[in-house]
Amino acid sequence: MKVVKVIPQTSSQVEVVSTASDAAIEVRSLHKSFGALEVLKGIEFHVDPGEVVCVIGPSGSGKSTLLRCINLLETPTSGKIWVSGQDVTDPDVDIDAVRRSIGMVFQQFNLFPHLSVLENLTIAQRRVLRRSRSEAEAVARANLERVGLADKMTAYPAQLSGGQAQRAAIARSLSMGPDLMLFDEPTSALDPELVGDVLEVMRGLAAEGMTMMVVTHEMSFAREVADRVVFMDDGIILEEGRPEAVLGAPQHPRTRDFLARVLNPGHRAPPLASDPTIA
Amino acid sequence: MGLLIVLKADWPRLSHDYFNLAIARQLFPDILFTALRNTAAYTAMGFVFGLGFGLLLALMRLSVVAPYRWVANVYIEFFRGIPLLLWLFFLGYGVPTATGAQLPGQPYSPIVLGLGMPAAAYMAETIRAGIQAVPKGQAEAARSLGMSHGQAMVSIVIPQAFRIIVPPLTNEVILLTKDSSLVAILGVTIGTKELTKFGRDALNQLVNPTPLVIAGLCYLIITVPLSLVVRRLEARNNRAR
Numbered sequence: 303m304k305v306v307k308v309i310p311q312t313s314s315q316v317e318v319v320s321t322a323s324d325a326a327i328e329v330r331s332l333h334k335s336f337g338a339l340e341v342l343k344g345i346e347f348h349v350d351p352g353e354v355v356c357v358i359g360p361s362g363s364g365k366s367t368l369l370r371c372i373n374l375l376e377t378p379t380s381g382k383i384w385v386s387g388q389d390v391t392d393p394d395v396d397i398d399a400v401r402r403s404i405g406m407v408f409q410q411f412n413l414f415p416h417l418s419v420l421e422n423l424t425i426a427q428r429r430v431l432r433r434s435r436s437e438a439e440a441v442a443r444a445n446l447e448r449v450g451l452a453d454k455m456t457a458y459p460a461q462l463s464g465g466q467a468q469r470a471a472i473a474r475s476l477s478m479g480p481d482l483m484l485f486d487e488p489t490s491a492l493d494p495e496l497v498g499d500v501l502e503v504m505r506g507l508a509a510e511g512m513t514m515m516v517v518t519h520e521m522s523f524a525r526e527v528a529d530r531v532v533f534m535d536d537g538i539i540l541e542e543g544r545p546e547a548v549l550g551a552p553q554h555p556r557t558r559d560f561l562a563r564v565l566n567p568g569h570r571a572p573p574l575a576s577d578p579t580i581a
Numbered sequence: 582m583g584l585l586i587v588l589k590a591d592w593p594r595l596s597h598d599y600f601n602l603a604i605a606r607q608l609f610p611d612i613l614f615t616a617l618r619n620t621a622a623y624t625a626m627g628f629v630f631g632l633g634f635g636l637l638l639a640l641m642r643l644s645v646v647a648p649y650r651w652v653a654n655v656y657i658e659f660f661r662g663i664p665l666l667l668w669l670f671f672l673g674y675g676v677p678t679a680t681g682a683q684l685p686g687q688p689y690s691p692i693v694l695g696l697g698m699p700a701a702a703y704m705a706e707t708i709r710a711g712i713q714a715v716p717k718g719q720a721e722a723a724r725s726l727g728m729s730h731g732q733a734m735v736s737i738v739i740p741q742a743f744r745i746i747v748p749p750l751t752n753e754v755i756l757l758t759k760d761s762s763l764v765a766i767l768g769v770t771i772g773t774k775e776l777t778k779f780g781r782d783a784l785n786q787l788v789n790p791t792p793l794v795i796a797g798l799c800y801l802i803i804t805v806p807l808s809l810v811v812r813r814l815e816a817r818n819n820r821a822r
Contacts, residue, residue, distance in 0.1 A: 375721055402727030412722035416740050425736055426726035471722075478726055 325384065326351045326482050326513045327372055332381035334367055341367045343537035345381070349482070354514045356524035356545070359534035360560055365517045368534070369484050372515070373404045386481055402430060405475030405483035409490050411467040413459035419446070419470050420455040423477045431478065438477075445473035449503050465496030469503055482513035489520055521564060525549050533557045601791040608783060608795055615772065616779035617799050623761040623775055624803070626693045628754055631700025638705035640734070643712060653705065660702035665763055669695045673767040688773055692764050700757055707749045711742035744818045751811045755804050776800060 327349040334342040341364045349355045357365045370376040372383060374390055374397050383390050390400050414422050423442035427433045433441070446452050449469040459467055468488055475483060485504065489497040501523050508514060508527045518524060524531050524545055531548040533541040533556075541554045552558045641653035660668070672691045677683050684690045715738050723733035743750075762777035769778055780796030 373725055375725065398724075398727050398729050401725055404725070406722070406725035408718055408722060410716075410718055412716075412718040414719065414722070414737055414741075416744065426723070426728055429732050429736060430727040474726070 324387075325349060326353070326386060327515065328382075328384040329368070329372070330382045332368070332371060332383065333379045334364075334371060334376060335379045341537055342371070342378075345537075345539060347532065347539060349513060349515050351513055352511045353529045354508045354512075354516065354527055355530045355532060356528040357515065357517045357532045357534060358519070358521070358524060358560070358564075359540075363534040364537040365534045366486050369486050369515060369517050372484060373401050373406055375406075398430070402478060403481045405472075405478065405480035407468070407472055407475055407483065407485045407488045409487040411459075411464070411471045411491070413462075413467055413471055413474070415459050417458075418455070419451065419457050419459070419462070422459070422470060423474045426474075427477055441477050442473070445476045446470070448476070448506075449473045450499070463496060464492045465499045468492065468500045472500070472503055472507075476507075482515070483507065485514065485516040485518070487517050487519065489518070519564065521549060521561070533560070535560070598790055599794050601789055604787050604789045604791040605795050607787065608779075608792055612776070612779060612783075612792075612795060612799060616774055616776045616796065617802060619773060620758065620761050620775040620800070621803055623692050623696060623764055624754065624758045626689065627696025627700050627757050627761065630693050630697030631704050631753075631757070632750075634697065634701035635704030636708055636739075638701055639708035639712060642705065642709050657702045657705055660699040661706075663699075665695075665699055665760055666766065668699060669763055669766055688767070688770075691767050695764060695767065696757060696761060700753065703753055704750065707746050707753065708742065710749075711746035712738060714745050715741045747811060747815055747818070751807065754807060758800060758803050 325348045327347070329345050329347040332342050332345040332347070333340065343364075345364075345368055347368065357368065359365050367376055371378050372385065372390075378391055381391070385400055385404060388400060389395065390397065413419075414425070417425060420439065420442055423445060424433075424435070424438040427438035427441060428435065431438075443452070443455070446455060449472055451466060451469055451473065454462060454466060454470065459470070462470060468491075472483075472488075488504070489500050492500065497520070501520060504514070504516070504523070505527055516524075516528070526545075528545045530542060531545045532539055533548055533552070533554070535556050541548055541552060541557045548557065549561060552561055638653045638656060641649040642657070644650055644653075669691070672684065672695050684694070712734075719737055719741065720733050723737040724730070728736065761775055764775065765778035765781075769775075774782065776796040776799050780792040783792035783796075784790055
């Protein structure tokens with residue numbers, strides 16, 4: 303299968319970074335199998351500091367697995383991953399220390415239901431960063447204000463709407479002061495009318511220069527906020543480049559087919575006679 | 582059928598034998614301040630030991646270290662399988678016969694171990710099921726925030742697991758309350774009698790079965806309030822869920 307490289311806007315975006323320490327995330331020839339099922343089939347991927355990268359692709363394409371490999375929620379079968387220059391696939395690495403610098407936002411929020419919103423934001427600060435209660439609460443309060451939930455401090459997760467829960471989860475990650483943030487389909491579990499608030503928070507983070515890797519189905523978000531869009535299908539990266547290029551003028555027929563289905567549900571892209579992979 | 586029993590029953594005889602107020606009056610206050618108190622104390626000892634040791638066994642069963650799992654499995658299968666009476670007999674008579682010495686910490690050590698070690702086996706399985714019922718995303722979120730495996734278990738997973746297992750754990754406390762009657766075979770003094778032994782001794786002494794009935798009712802003084810407290814607790818937990 304041919305990988306189409308989109309013509310880059312700047313040279314730094316196409317040249318593979320030769321020294322791993324330059325990149326916020328650097329992934330080389332990553333393979334991941336679950337039993338006999340190979341989910342990632344040799345991924346080359348990087349995110350530069352301050353860059354917002356959106357990963358799109360059909361379900362089962364391996365994009366969430368790629369994201370989860372980066373903070374080692376999944377152990378790679380083979381290949382190497384560096385986060386801020388540190389080889390996280392090294393067996394001797396202190397994975398807890400690495401994860402401290404990586405914020406992770408889940409599709410299902412994963413707030414701690416037995417703790418109040420404030421405690422959700424302070425528990426890891428206190429246990430992991432050893433911050434005092436007052437210091438942790440000050441940080442938590444600032445982050446709740448930032449995501450517009452200052453009035454929900456004493457609420458329990460069950461009392462929040464999906465959109466509020468996801469914003470609280472983002473605030474929880476931010477409270478650890480991460481260098482980069484991973485988002486695993488952050489709006490996929492939300493009712494459509496609640497998606498906007500969460501995307502607004504993410505837009506704000508991007509504007510502040512946070513390094514972000516976002517697995518998403520929100521094409522308008524990707525188009526507007528991403529510096530780069532990566533299209534994955536069947537365990538490989540098929541196409542990547544500026545959002546207007548990948549989303550506006552996709553080079554690979556599979557990308558075209560996927561975008562047609564996502565942007566016009568119910569319609570299929572006209573098949574290309576020259577491409578045998580489209581039935 | 583029920584009506585027939587009610588009609589044919591010899592009520593004066595029944596009330597004389599089983600609800601004899603004159604006899605019942607003689608049981609108080611000892612049945613409350615000695616026997617009921619001892620039953621509650623033995624249950625509490627067995628429960629605390631069982632819960633602590635059961636948690637350890639549950640974590641061993643879930644460990645990635647295979648020998649831990651093996652040890653826990655053997656322990657659980659053994660203590661779930663043998664009759665409690667046999668185990669108590671072993672502690673009370675087998676150990677002194679074999680070693681020529683009583684267990685240290687008399688009279689409570691055989692009670693704590695006798696009730697607690699088998700209780701730990703049952704509770705271990707309950708706790709394990711509770712831990713496994715906590716969604717995987719909870720531990721993942723905790724680990725993603727930089728918590729170690731141990732911190733994630735202690736702060737995030739185990740507190741949620743205990744909320745899930747409150748009903749089955751209550752069940753085990755109630756069973757343990759009644760099992761505590763078996764510790765009588767360890768040999769008791771007047772001060773260490775629990776409800777059933779107290780009732781049986783009073784039956785022999787007073788030649789009337791009323792003490793057994795009163796002792797039986799006393800078990801309800803422990804179990805019914807316990808169920809009510811737990812129901813309250815559950816309602817509160819469900820609000821926070």
